[in-house]
Amino acid sequence: MPPREGGTPPPPGRGNDELRLYGWNAVQALFASRPQALRKLYLVEALIPRMQPVLKWCVANRVGYRVVEEGDLNKLAATTHHEGVVADVLRAPMLELGEWLQALPAGKPVLALWLDGVGNPHNFGAILRSAAHFGVAGLLLPPGATLALSGAAARVAEGGAEAVPLVRLPAVPQAMSQLREAGFGLAATLVDGGSDLFASEVPARLVYVMGAEGEGMDRELAQACDQQVSIPGTGAVESLNVASATAVLLSHWYARQSR
Template sequence: MRRSRPPGSVPPSRSRPEPAPRESRAPAGEARELRLYGLNAVRAVFARRPEAIRKLYLTEARIPALQPLLKWCVAHRVGYRVVEEQDLQRLAASAHHEGVVADVLREEPQPLSAWLRDLPEGPSLALWLDGVGNPHNFGAILRSAAHFGVAAVLLPKHSTLALSGAAARVAEGGAEAVPLVRLGRSDNALAQLRGAGFALAATVVEGGADLFRTPLPERLVYVLGAEGEGMDRDFAAACDLRLSIPGTGAVESLNVAAATAVLLAQWARSR
């Protein structure tokens, strides 16, 4: 017996899924398309910039939850495919696809000057990622940044960090909520940020002022160092503040993503 579908539902389109587009982490060679997976990551793109969606793959079980997106795909002639669980796992190169994969146009980071030009007056917080590279940490940082209303994530000129499918899934939609900004030379970026009223706070494992006892400026950039190595010492010395998160000493330090959540919460509390 043929199964009926709810009124107004979109019938599935089936065909063999295509292989993933190549994705480079180098800024100069970033692929134009990005393969996203995870329900909240895909929904966030659909909510903010649906025109970026190029192709959609989903399991049959996800059809009811994604009806608005499927109808949009039909109306705008964007291809979608209903596929099996193992196909999605292959497409996402992950078992954590949550029943949906989408190929979307990558949103390029904006220049620092453009971001500063459009930034409203008043309190503002940004993150400068000095060597953070793990995509799961990057995704967790974006999730916390979206939760606490961070105005931007700043990427150094030669940083190889770029949004990946894994980072976007961990961010749970946060990747669409927080702009990425590409910096120029560090000394120029420091001057531009200070000219816009920002202070820069280096986050260090030890030797910094107690985060919970230090007044935090209204316009602040937290500078976060690489996992393991921490911040470059000369760069830390060039910042206006050096902050540490006090603890019991039972462990050497917090993971960079966990530390970011603590730092952001303290700035938000001080406002």
């Protein structure tokens, strides 16, 4: 074990291909699925016993790690919600739509999410967590989308970020055409005006198209989908937020496939 070092470690130069993760489950999921992506690890002394497998891997593979104070981690993560561990890692590569479609299992039910304007990192993290729980095969991001995995989103996802790949879509007409050729139906999710979700049949291969947190989905995009669905409720509130709505939508599809 290296000696404790005083002072805040300087942040390494991180480009677009690197990400600063924090939170126990986020770092553990990264280590379980892509240990070779780990570039530097920072942790508090109290976590050394629990982190032994990771630390031994770091030593064997010449990946640096440092035992630091809680306050140092607060600065590195820019939050107190780091749970005692911070890691600099390589981002998972984003897939192209054709590449993702080719890798899907033939003849099997597949669920995906098309995120049209979702931008809040905490909502994104919550969506990733629900997506991992219900077995979503990919998050599809439209052309020009600025959404990318952040440390905050990965922490909220509680490990789900490593389970669900991000997929880059081509132009909307081409993306829809490719998805339909692969047997997918597209369901626009509307705050109101769509068919009752719980009375709707959903195909085994389905893409739910989710709108932005504030303004909702682009109406032209919604009309271009094969069906439009809404989640019924009491009306006591205007709507669910996008992350909560996603969990309801995914559970509906999952339950239908589990019959």
